[in-house]
Amino acid sequence: MLALLLALGSSMAYGCADFLGGLGARKAHVLRTVMIAAPASLVVELLLWPVLGASFGPGALGWGAASGVASAAAFALLYKTLAIGPMNVLSPVTALVSAMLPVGVGLFQGEHLGWAGLVGLPLALAAMMLVSAGGGAKSARPSRMAILLAFGAGAAIALQLIFLHQAPSDSGVAPLIVGRAVSSAVTLTAAGLMFRRLGPEKPAYAMSATAGVLDSVANLLFLFAARGGDLAVVAVITALYPAGTVLLARSVLAERISRGQLVGLGAAAVAVSLLAST
Known part of the structure; x- marks a missing residue:
C-alpha cells in the first residue's frame, strides 16, 4: 500500500510538472526552459542528501548517469511535445509508452501479479488509451511530428525509470543526484x-x-515506490500522470475533455483500486 501511495504521489507531481514545463516551453525555446528546470531539480536533490543519505557506489554512479542522459532527452522531448499540443492528447500518449516498457522489464525480471494485478494493469493501460483518444472531430488534432515527439518522450521517460530502478536499493538518493547532475x-x-x-x-x-x-x-517518490513494490505496478500507477495534466489543461487552458476521456479517468481510478489490493 505504501508503494502505491508513493506512486500516486509521483504521478501527481509528474502531471503538474509536465503541465508547467509545457507552458514554459511555449514562451521560449524548450532548451531555455530545461536549462532552468534541470538545475532546479538538482538543487532539491542536493538539499535532500543530508536527510535521506546517499551512497555513491559503482552501481549508483552507472545507473544514475544512464538515467540522467535519458532524463535530459525526456525533459526536452516532453516539454517540446506539450508546447506543440494539444496537451490533453499528447501527454497520455507519452504515458502509455512510458508504462509499457517498464511493465515488460518487470515481468521479464520475474515479477508475478495476482488476479487484481492481471485485471488492473490492462485496465490502467486501457484508461491511458481512452484519455489519449482526444475529443473527436471538434478537438484539435496533433500533428505527425508531435506524435513522434510524444513517442520519443515516452521511451525516454521509460528508460529513466528503468535505470533508476536498477540502481542499488541501499544507495539512497545518490542515483537521483548523479542523474540530475548529468x-x-x-x-x-x-x-x-x-x-x-x-x-x-x-x-x-x-x-x-x-x-x-x-x-x-x-x-x-518513484524511486522509493519502486524499491518497495513491483516495477510493473509502480510504473503503471506513475504513468497515470496525464490525468493531472489533462485536468490542469482543462482548468487553465480550457482544453476540451471528451466523454471518452472522462471514461478513461474513471477507469484509471478503478485500476488504481484494483492494483492497491495486489
Whole structure:
C-alpha cells in the first residue's frame, strides 16, 4: 500500500510538472526552459542528501548517469511535445509508452501479479488509451511530428525509470543526484552549442523552476515506490500522470475533455483500486 501511495504521489507531481514545463516551453525555446528546470531539480536533490543519505557506489554512479542522459532527452522531448499540443492528447500518449516498457522489464525480471494485478494493469493501460483518444472531430488534432515527439518522450521517460530502478536499493538518493547532475550538464552543453538558435525570448523562470522541483519530487517518490513494490505496478500507477495534466489543461487552458476521456479517468481510478489490493 505504501508503494502505491508513493506512486500516486509521483504521478501527481509528474502531471503538474509536465503541465508547467509545457507552458514554459511555449514562451521560449524548450532548451531555455530545461536549462532552468534541470538545475532546479538538482538543487532539491542536493538539499535532500543530508536527510535521506546517499551512497555513491559503482552501481549508483552507472545507473544514475544512464538515467540522467535519458532524463535530459525526456525533459526536452516532453516539454517540446506539450508546447506543440494539444496537451490533453499528447501527454497520455507519452504515458502509455512510458508504462509499457517498464511493465515488460518487470515481468521479464520475474515479477508475478495476482488476479487484481492481471485485471488492473490492462485496465490502467486501457484508461491511458481512452484519455489519449482526444475529443473527436471538434478537438484539435496533433500533428505527425508531435506524435513522434510524444513517442520519443515516452521511451525516454521509460528508460529513466528503468535505470533508476536498477540502481542499488541501499544507495539512497545518490542515483537521483548523479542523474540530475548529468542531465543538467547535457542540457547546458546542448544549450551552449545551440545558443544562437535559442532565440531572444526569455524563459518563464518561476514556472520552469517549479516544473523542475516537481519533477525532482516525482523522481524521488518513484524511486522509493519502486524499491518497495513491483516495477510493473509502480510504473503503471506513475504513468497515470496525464490525468493531472489533462485536468490542469482543462482548468487553465480550457482544453476540451471528451466523454471518452472522462471514461478513461474513471477507469484509471478503478485500476488504481484494483492494483492497491495486489
